[in-house]
Amino acid sequence: MNIASVIVDVPARQIDKTFDYLIPEHLLGVIQIGMRVIVPFGPRKIQGFVTAIKGESAFKQLKKIIEPMDLTPVLNQDLLALGDWLTETTLCYKISAYQVMLPAALKAKYEKKLRITKAANLEKLFDDIQGIFANRDHILWQEAVEKGFLSVLQKEVTKGNVEIIYEVKERVKKKKRKVVFTKISRDELISEKAGLTAQAIKQQKVLDFFIQYGNEPIDVHELLAKLGVTSSVINGLMKKGILLQKEIEVYRDPYEDRTFTKSNPLPLTADQENAIKPILASIQGHEHANFLLYGVTGSGKTEVYLQSIQKVLEKGREAIVLVPEISLTPQMVKRFKGRFGDQVAVLHSGLSIGEKYDEWRKIQRQEVKVVVGARSAIFAPFQNLGIIIIDEEHETSYKQEENPKYHARDVAIQRAATHRCPVILGSATPALESFARAQKGVYQLLSMPKRMNNQALPAVKIIDMREELREGNRSMFSRMLLEKIKDRLEKKEQIVLFLNKRGHSSFVMCRDCGYVVNCPNCDISLTYHRFNQQMKCHYCGYEAHVPGHCPECQSEHIRYFGTGTQKVEEELAKILPESRVIRMDVDTTSRKGAHERLLDQFQEGHADILLGTQMIAKGLDFPNITLVGVLSADTMLHLPDFRSSEKTFQLLTQVSGRAGRHELEGEVVIQTYTPEHYSVELAGDQDYRRFYEQEMMVRKLHKYPPFYFISLVTVSHEELMKAVSVTEKITTYIQSKLSREAICLGPVASPIPRINNRYRYQCLIKYKREPGLGHALKKMLDHYQQEMNSGGLQISVDVNPFILM
DNA sequence: AGCACGCCGACT
DNA sequence: GTCGGCGTGCTC
Numbered sequence: 001m002n003i004a005s006v007i008v009d010v011p012a013r014q015i016d017k018t019f020d021y022l023i024p025e026h027l028l029g030v031i032q033i034g035m036r037v038i039v040p041f042g043p044r045k046i047q048g049f050v051t052a053i054k055g056e057s058a059f060k061q062l063k064k065i066i067e068p069m070d071l072t073p074v075l076n077q078d079l080l081a082l083g084d085w086l087t088e089t090t091l092c093y094k095i096s097a098y099q100v101m102l103p104a105a106l107k108a109k110y111e112k113k114l115r116i117t118k119a120a121n122l123e124k125l126f127d128d129i130q131g132i133f134a135n136r137d138h139i140l141w142q143e144a145v146e147k148g149f150l151s152v153l154q155k156e157v158t159k160g161n162v163e164i165i166y167e168v169k170e171r172v173k174k175k176k177r178k179v180v181f182t183k184i185s186r187d188e189l190i191s192e193k194a195g196l197t198a199q200a201i202k203q204q205k206v207l208d209f210f211i212q213y214g215n216e217p218i219d220v221h222e223l224l225a226k227l228g229v230t231s232s233v234i235n236g237l238m239k240k241g242i243l244l245q246k247e248i249e250v251y252r253d254p255y256e257d258r259t260f261t262k263s264n265p266l267p268l269t270a271d272q273e274n275a276i277k278p279i280l281a282s283i284q285g286h287e288h289a290n291f292l293l294y295g296v297t298g299s300g301k302t303e304v305y306l307q308s309i310q311k312v313l314e315k316g317r318e319a320i321v322l323v324p325e326i327s328l329t330p331q332m333v334k335r336f337k338g339r340f341g342d343q344v345a346v347l348h349s350g351l352s353i354g355e356k357y358d359e360w361r362k363i364q365r366q367e368v369k370v371v372v373g374a375r376s377a378i379f380a381p382f383q384n385l386g387i388i389i390i391d392e393e394h395e396t397s398y399k400q401e402e403n404p405k406y407h408a409r410d411v412a413i414q415r416a417a418t419h420r421c422p423v424i425l426g427s428a429t430p431a432l433e434s435f436a437r438a439q440k441g442v443y444q445l446l447s448m449p450k451r452m453n454n455q456a457l458p459a460v461k462i463i464d465m466r467e468e469l470r471e472g473n474r475s476m477f478s479r480m481l482l483e484k485i486k487d488r489l490e491k492k493e494q495i496v497l498f499l500n501k502r503g504h505s506s507f508v509m510c511r512d513c514g515y516v517v518n519c520p521n522c523d524i525s526l527t528y529h530r531f532n533q534q535m536k537c538h539y540c541g542y543e544a545h546v547p548g549h550c551p552e553c554q555s556e557h558i559r560y561f562g563t564g565t566q567k568v569e570e571e572l573a574k575i576l577p578e579s580r581v582i583r584m585d586v587d588t589t590s591r592k593g594a595h596e597r598l599l600d601q602f603q604e605g606h607a608d609i610l611l612g613t614q615m616i617a618k619g620l621d622f623p624n625i626t627l628v629g630v631l632s633a634d635t636m637l638h639l640p641d642f643r644s645s646e647k648t649f650q651l652l653t654q655v656s657g658r659a660g661r662h663e664l665e666g667e668v669v670i671q672t673y674t675p676e677h678y679s680v681e682l683a684g685d686q687d688y689r690r691f692y693e694q695e696m697m698v699r700k701l702h703k704y705p706p707f708y709f710i711s712l713v714t715v716s717h718e719e720l721m722k723a724v725s726v727t728e729k730i731t732t733y734i735q736s737k738l739s740r741e742a743i744c745l746g747p748v749a750s751p752i753p754r755i756n757n758r759y760r761y762q763c764l765i766k767y768k769r770e771p772g773l774g775h776a777l778k779k780m781l782d783h784y785q786q787e788m789n790s791g792g793l794q795i796s797v798d799v800n801p802f803i804l805m
Numbered sequence: 806a807g808c809a810c811g812c813c814g815a816c817t
Numbered sequence: 818g819t820c821g822g823c824g825t826g827c828t829c
Contacts, residue, residue: 006829010806019829042808042828059829151820789806790824 003057004031004065006048007094008041009108013785016093019048020057022064031065034073034080036106038066044166047108049098051080069170074102074364076381078418085414091777091797092404100404101379104171105357111167112141114153120161129156138165172354176247179217180234182210184242192242202233207242217248252355255337255346263338265307271295272304275446279308282422283315283386290413292393292438293426295448296686297657298455301426304448305389306339308424309370313343317386317421318369322408324395325349325374326615330596336372347373347380350592375400378408378415385419388412393425393434394650399802407800409434428657428688429650432699435692436706451661458628458659458666460684464675465632476571481629481669489579489608493626493664497611498655499565500635508535510550511557517547523754528560540756565611568631572609584612617654623662630655633672633680640751641804642704645679649691652683703743705800708766711773712801713780714750716758716794723747726793727761730780734765737776742767751805758794764804774799 002025005018021039023031031037031050039048040063047069075083079101086097099107115138116122122130132149133139141164144150156162184192193207205227224231237243268276275293282289295301309319323332325348336344345359345368362368364381371380375398378388390398390412398408409425416423425434425443438445451457463478473479488495507525508517516525519537526535526544536543549556560567565585572581582602589595595615602610603622610616610625630652637648652670660666672680682691700707713730717723727747735744746763753760767773777797787793 003829008828010828012806014826015806015828021829039829044807044828046806057829062829786825 001053001055002028003054003062004037004050005052005054006037006039006065007051007098008039008048009046009095009099010041011093011095012789013093013781016095018051020059020062022062023053024064027065027068031068032073034075034077036069036074036108038069038168039063040066043164044110044112045168046110046166047168049075049095069108069168074106074381076383078383078415079379079381081418082379082411082415086404086406086411088774089410090404090406090799091774091781096403100376100400100406103353103357103360105353105360107171109169109171111169113138113165113167114141114144114157114162115165117161117163120156128152129161172357177250178220178245179248180220180223180238180243180245181217182215182243186211186214189242192240200236202227202229203237205229206233206237210243217246220245252352252358255333260334260337260341262341263335265310265339266303268303268307269300269448269450269452271448271450272300275448276304276307278444278446279304279387279422279424280311283308283311283317286420287422288417288420289422290416290437290443291422291424291446292430292434292443293424293446293448294430294435294438294688295426295428295446296451296457297428297654298451298661299428299448300452301391301448302335305391305424305426306335308387308389308422309340312386312421313340313369315386317384318382319371319386320377320380320382320388320412321370321372322375322377322388322390322398322412323372324392324397326397326617329599331599331621333372336370340370343369345371345373345380347371347377349374375408378411385415386421387424388416388421389424389426391426393427394429394431394646396647396802401803403796405798405801407802410800429653430688432646432692432695433706436696455660455662456665457686458656458668460656460668460670460686462633462675462680462684463669463671465671465673475575476568476631477575477629478669478671481671482575484627484667484669485576485579485609485629488627489576491626492608494602494605494607494622494624495609495627495629496616496620496625496655496658497568497609497629497631498616499568499611499613499631500633500651508546508558508560510553510555511559512555513550513553515550515552517544521755521757522752524752528564539752565613568611572611579609580607581609581611582607584610584616586613589615614651616658617651620658621661623664625659625661626664626666628655628659628666628668630668630670630672633670633683634674634677637674637677637679642699642702643802645677645695645698648677649679649683649695652680653686653688656683656686703766708743708768709800711765711767711777712798712804713746713763713765713777714760714796714798715747715762716755716760716796718758718792720759722793723759723761726784726787726795727763730795731763733780734763734773734776737772738765738767738770742770742773762804 002023004021004023006021008015008019033050033053035050037048037050038045045066075098083094083097083101086092087094116133144153153162157164189207189211193204196203206229209227234243238245279291293301293304305321312319333346345362347356347359363371371377390409393409400406412423434443437443461480463480465478468478485495508528517535518525519540519542521542522537522539524537524539526537528535533546534543535546547558550558565583569581569583572579582598584598601607633652637644656668659668670684674680678694679691699705715723715727724747731744731746743766744763747761750760750762781795784793784795788795
């Protein structure tokens, strides 16, 4: 058993298999399955994951593992198996699957260096070569490239005077803290003190401290500050062997300076009681079950989560709670930390790589029992999972758009099945797929149709903005909305204004000829950013100044379309100068902690109006909000996506739920240009069931999920014809491998037909049951492997895509 | 991916 | 004759 199978850190089709390495004698028993190791690969050194340990290999000349990178495995058996499953279901590389399950800090960094060899004869080595190194031990390869030394140095490499060194480095260091302590007992310390000379006042002071304090290690800096002594005093005592110093590892705690008030379980409403019963039964019975917790906004889903977790902890097991990134607010964290204290780890994108790593290690060392986090927290390395909760399960952010293109909901169900524990999918507006599964009995439906305290759902008014325009109101506020805003300002109640910027955000257009400024590299309009007067492409990063006149017709009437939050803010200042507005969008919340600060200000009543985009649609729960205004309900209704109606409905319902959550009654005004569309109309009625039925008919008619599964193959190439012809071949091939029931639509241009000067074509596969599809797709990728390596061809496969772009 | 090897045209 | 362009094939 001295051979390790290793998956190496090279994301390529040919390398997507295990490579065998000898475990050197001194590492026998040290190297374990699931550890990261450094291995030689061709001429370089790279990182790899040990997936098996065995006695023999089909290969003769095996190289040796250089060294392990971990003391204990970073992937347990459960996660390794999950990695295999991810590879199978999303068609990604094994290495990508493993890396996505681990914090970014564990991904290797590579350094390539040049160094003068020991064998080199310095006398004969030319001055210019030695000059390049300038007495340094090594220089970075990158430096040699930039300064043009490469060809000279490479000659020396062949002569053996200079060598190339490959290094594998860790991305972050563990945070360390210096502490001092003593092993000497109290009585001995007293006698040591008596032995000190009379001048050693400071040393006596330190000993006095330890006589009181005992043998616990204490932070050096803390001690110095406390006693007003310098480190030389400590050093003196260390020389005498009285004090000892060591470094201990500490976690970076992003919530260090905050206290969370302890909360206790609240009494449950009848709805909550009914919902939690089957969940508790499943926890008790150690059984896998999938629950869809369908509860209207304000029905108290979180309390159901909290009490379910309570039960799980009592059973000595662990809990994962997934929350969409944008609602992973301090408010949310507070609820979990308040109930479970420091048993909770939090993982979200606002943390630094090091902070994420530390939170992850707390989980791995079983120091916490609950993790609250965004999508990737689904891979938390727990050993004894007792429940997985996905809040707002319909959110699109649960689907990762890069490889591996996984959906956290699928991973959750897979993990829960192996751990025999329940999954709770919670939402006020479940994804159509989820609700359909609940209808079919695949998920168990738990309904909470009433708000806590039986508050009425807010009254919703839908305003036809075409009508407003017809009657001469060209402002972005309808008369009714404006009136209601004024009314709330008078009553000192708070208002939330929601702007759905997705869809067409502010683009630049000529008013005379209709010319829209597009990206030169991509077939998409440039987005206007006011803060630097620039237009930017969101796909390739291209930036340009706003032209002074139209490049087509030379007209100077070039202006910005689409309403940005800044523009709304300006208009508010104009018509309601007395109102105090807080604006929340990517610009005002990009700085760390800004999000929280703005919300706190609003909560404390420092503003009347909270104006924002997507990020204010969720989780806000302030008692004084009595009016919610949606400025433009239908901006994303016209996107080329079969889910656009569903997204519109979900968003509108979600936003409406922000109003009147407490004693004061709430009102919602939705402004739209398509009031007759069922997603707007039914969001107004807050009628999920009817929306579900309506939308299901549409999906059935057009053969979309949940009636059909879909997979999307996107092909891109610099040459249009190449992209088309490859897509055509793929479409024909895949179709030939499927049953007659399956439909392959292609080649068609992608919704964004060109990105970064690459043409994009796609093939959409709709199917009900095609066990052969995965194999066919893999074979197709294998077939094009060479062309993808060298020919500049890119093929991406997304099984169950969320957006068809 | 990233590297070596090898074959071909362009230059001191 | 040598340098450097990139196409091809391999990595336990």
